[in-house]
Amino acid sequence: MKTLYFSILMLFGSALYSQSYTDCAGNSEDLMDVLATGKPVLIASKGFDCSICVSQAPSVGQWASNNPQVRVWGAMTFAFNAGATPNCNQTNTWISTHGWQDVFTFIDASRDYFMSGTPRYHVYDPVSGQEIYDGFSFTQASQAALGVASGVGLEEELSSSISIRDNNILLSNVNRPLDWKLLDLTGKTLSNGKANPIEGSFQISSLGIRSGIYLLLLDGIAHKIILP
Numbered sequence: 001m002k003t004l005y006f007s008i009l010m011l012f013g014s015a016l017y018s019q020s021y022t023d024c025a026g027n028s029e030d031l032m033d034v035l036a037t038g039k040p041v042l043i044a045s046k047g048f049d050c051s052i053c054v055s056q057a058p059s060v061g062q063w064a065s066n067n068p069q070v071r072v073w074g075a076m077t078f079a080f081n082a083g084a085t086p087n088c089n090q091t092n093t094w095i096s097t098h099g100w101q102d103v104f105t106f107i108d109a110s111r112d113y114f115m116s117g118t119p120r121y122h123v124y125d126p127v128s129g130q131e132i133y134d135g136f137s138f139t140q141a142s143q144a145a146l147g148v149a150s151g152v153g154l155e156e157e158l159s160s161s162i163s164i165r166d167n168n169i170l171l172s173n174v175n176r177p178l179d180w181k182l183l184d185l186t187g188k189t190l191s192n193g194k195a196n197p198i199e200g201s202f203q204i205s206s207l208g209i210r211s212g213i214y215l216l217l218l219d220g221i222a223h224k225i226i227l228p
Contacts, residue, residue, distance in 0.1 A: 021106040024088035029104050035126045039071045042145045047079025047118035048090055056119060057098035063142060064102040069149040074100060075108035079118045085109050143187025147215050168203040181217040
């Protein structure tokens with residue numbers, strides 16, 4: 001029988017995690033330090049000269065205000081002028097215009113988060129320390145960040161044990177029916193249903209699901225699991 005392992009350690013091996021940034025008000029934040037507080041970090045790479053970035057900016061600022069359990073960073077750059085560096089006047093105007101008071105907004109002078117176009121979003125998990133989303137969808141990025149926000153992970157309120165057996169997720173010591181949902185880290189539902197345990201156990205098929213980190217919601221309580 002394979003064992004289902006829970007991720008309980010912060011992995012800070014990558015040099016990226018030691019990078020610090022300073023905003024135009026002189027405030028500095030370090031990615032590793034923020035993750036150590038238990039908050040996921042959602043980084044929005046935004047271009048001042050990117051029309052989509054501008055149109056989406058107010059919703060990003062509002063989302064950051066509404067979800068303090070996630071730390072949102074704004075890495076400001078130019079999308080179409082790689083040789084130019086933004087200045088603090090542009091950054092401060094962006095913050096006040098788009099309501100980014102709850103976003104840690106800094107000039108990404110070295111274009112660390114630019115990759116290949118803006119807007120681009122990166123999400124880091126506070127438990128594993130790994131990047132769990134890298135793409136252009138704010139909806140998917142925000143769902144991934146909420147999925148690993150503080151309180152998600154090693155809760156055992158239902159006093160159930162979880163293991164893997166023959167391509168099934170086995171729930172043991174379950175003493176009542178419960179709703180379950182299996183999600184990937186973008187928030188996509190892979191399967192769901194209602195568990196009606198027989199003699200205290202219930203199986204959820206993991207057949208066809210590749211190895212990786214997933215969220216298993218049991219009556220709304222999220223359990224972060226790693227499928228081998």
